Amino acid sequence: MRKYIAEFIGTFWLVFGGCGSAILAAGIPELGIGFAGVSLAFGLTVLTMVYAIGPISGCHLNPAVSIGLWMGGRFKAKELLPYIIAQVAGGIFAATLLYVIASGKAGFETGTFAANGYGELSPDGYGMMSALVIEIVLTFMFLMVILGATHKKAPQGFAGIAIGLALTLIHLISIPVTNTSVNPARSTSQALFAEGVALEQLWLFWVAPIVGALIAGLVFKFLEQSESNLELELVKDNLTEPEVKSA
Numbered sequence: 001m002r003k004y005i006a007e008f009i010g011t012f013w014l015v016f017g018g019c020g021s022a023i024l025a026a027g028i029p030e031l032g033i034g035f036a037g038v039s040l041a042f043g044l045t046v047l048t049m050v051y052a053i054g055p056i057s058g059c060h061l062n063p064a065v066s067i068g069l070w071m072g073g074r075f076k077a078k079e080l081l082p083y084i085i086a087q088v089a090g091g092i093f094a095a096t097l098l099y100v101i102a103s104g105k106a107g108f109e110t111g112t113f114a115a116n117g118y119g120e121l122s123p124d125g126y127g128m129m130s131a132l133v134i135e136i137v138l139t140f141m142f143l144m145v146i147l148g149a150t151h152k153k154a155p156q157g158f159a160g161i162a163i164g165l166a167l168t169l170i171h172l173i174s175i176p177v178t179n180t181s182v183n184p185a186r187s188t189s190q191a192l193f194a195e196g197v198a199l200e201q202l203w204l205f206w207v208a209p210i211v212g213a214l215i216a217g218l219v220f221k222f223l224e225q226s227e228s229n230l231e232l233e234l235v236k237d238n239l240t241e242p243e244v245k246s247a
Helices: 002-025 034-057 063-071 077-102 128-149 159-178 184-191 204-246
Strands: none
Touching: 002 034, 002 077, 002 184, 034 159, 063 077, 063 128, 063 184, 063 204, 077 184, 128 159, 128 204, 184 204
């Protein structure tokens, strides 16, 4: 239960900090933080939570991450559903509080509410195929970074920095296309409050991140197996080398 509570809190912080920066701070004339600031805010939420709850739950904060780690052999299947429920619940709670805060401003209009989308919901008018491709590719790369940075041979203590910077870069690339998802929990929480067709387009922001995560898990597992086979061959060569010399 402690792990699920940690995932709830962590995903709450991701949505509240990342989407909150977009809703509350990005659009203020002359002082707004813009795309770059929102990108950094998402990265900082993950970086801080890796060190806050990483030792408790692993700090997934994202159904696609949990699924990718399972596919990569790093996570138990029996914990997938509870993790996903906790993540989605944490995101919805954050979005609810953001709505309460944002609606306190005179003249408030819900608008897109930082929801993800394509077509009319894309910040720069990109279509469904563009959204599908970029969400798959960027989720794939995000999982590759996560799987690599948390590998037993990776430098210890630096995973949070690599993962946080990766998410920042992902947002810098794709905010104009989809407003950046790579996270079904984040997409669901905002779509529930957004005006327009955000809920109708939500399927893409579940399907694409999960596909990207599954591919990354398979690819990284293959790379790990290849590395293990190479190490085994080197050990065998070292064991047989003295026999060759003696002959």
